[in-house]
Amino acid sequence: MTPNPADILRRQRARESAARTYARSFPIVPVRASGMTVEGADGRRYLDCLSGAGTLALGHNHPVVTEAVRRTLDSGAPLHVLDLATPQKDDFTEALFATLAAGFRDRARVHFCGPAGTDAVEAALKLTQTATGRRGLLAFTGGYHGMTAGALAVSGNVAVRAPVPGGAAEVTRLPYPYAYRCPFGVGGERGAQIAAAYTERLLDDPAGGVVPSAAMILEVVQGEGGAVPAPDGWLREMRRITAEREIPLIVDEVQTGVGRTGAFWAVEHSGVEPDVIVMSKAIGGSLPLAVIVYRDDYDGWAPGAHTGTFRGDTLAMAAGAATLRFVAREGLAGRAAAVGARMTSRLDGLRTELPVIGDVRGRGLMIGVELVDPQAAPDGCGARPAAPRLAAAVRAACLDRGLIVELGGRYDATLRLLPPLTITDEEAEVVLDRLSDAIAQVTAQATAGPHLAGRSS
DSSP, X not given: OOOOHHHHHHHHHHHSOTTOOHHHHOOOOEEEEEBTEEEETTSOEEEESSHHHHTOTTOBTOHHHHHHHHHHHHHTOOSBOXXXXXXXXXXXXXXXXXXXXXXXXXXXXXXXXXXXXXXXXXXXXXXXXHHHOOOEEEEETTOOOOSSHHHHHTOOOHHHHTTSOSOSSOEEEEOOOOSTTOTTSOOHHHHHHHHHHHHHHHHHOTTSOOOOEEEEEEXXXXXXXXXXEOOHHHHHHHHHHHHHTTOOEEEEOXXXXXXXXXXXXXXXXXXXXXXXXXXXXXXXXXXXXXXXEEEGGGOOOOTTSSOOTTSOBHHHHHHHHHHHHHHHHTXXXXXXXHHHHHHHHHHHHXXXXXXXXXXXXXXXXXXXXXXXXXXXOOOTTSOOOBOHHHHHHHHXXXXXXXXXXXXXXXXXXXXXXXXXXXXXXXXXXXXXXXXXXXXXXXXXXXXXXXXXXSOOO
16 A cells, blocks of 8 residues: 555654654655665655765665675574674674774774764763863864764754753864855965964963863864865864864764765865764664774773663664775775765856855765855855855755755755765766756746845844
């Protein structure tokens, strides 16, 4: 019997919490999926440029993943074993360590966390606080690290933090280099240099209000923050500044990892070696899995210091190991760099034709298209006001055309593209055709009718 999508959506609206998110933006009922294509219960097909918020490195139901899952099920392996040693865990650890830089790998430890990236962030914060005996944390504007207490405290979005009283630690918010909307009003490389100088001077100022820091946590490319890439030089400065002050550096690779940005781990672009790497999403091959990998000299935990029931998902480890090896063997990080560069170049070329496109940025297949009000005056850096209502209209127009894209960034005005690393050249062209057509149509409607460009109040 074919399910009635309208009935399913109605029941979920009635029963699910008001906190649901993606279901509001995409009123579809997926019943089948393969690669980049999702089929709804109504028979419509969509190209998925959300990929489980970056989880599906190989797309939906890739044969490498499904074969690993079937093989594990057929073997009779236990599916739940807390944190006991299993052949699947050992194999996953081998596959994971093989992706790490030699200098880091040779002295690394791994901790298996609860199934979500936010738990891995909590583990990283707790690890460094235990090792240093300090409580303060350094985090960045625009950052996003999860929805549990500590992860939320180091995230930059005030709207999601405000309802949660208290905090896990005292957090100092530092400026993240955002060329289009530079916090210092200068933009470009100069803005990044000022951001680094500000950070260093603030940490050294005895009256700066910064408590002793247990860690600095950052994203190499901010994901929910709008696909904002950090300059490699700025990252190297953050490593120098933290190393000189014996502050552990945590790099959150939950969304950027496993080839997404054109390197297996995004931090590799800068040559920086962090103290802790937070990993989740793609490492589980589409199933829930989260770990931290860190320098062994920080391994000062007592047994049970950070535990959890679901740290031994056998299927996720099998699927994850298969995914990690496939991405490495097939050179998909390089593929992401090449395809992402072509997509970014074409989108950037549309800015003259479609001035509502204020900025195109990202790295590899982590791309952001920030929409603005083209009729408003630019600021000193040339940036115009964000246009969140127009962005929401474009997202809906994309869905009408069979394309799934999500929003992020300041005011939710950035269209985010996170296609699987297996995207074909033909699929990339179709994505860009549908996206540009949606932007053009919505822009034309906004010009002819009610003004959609401005920020909602």
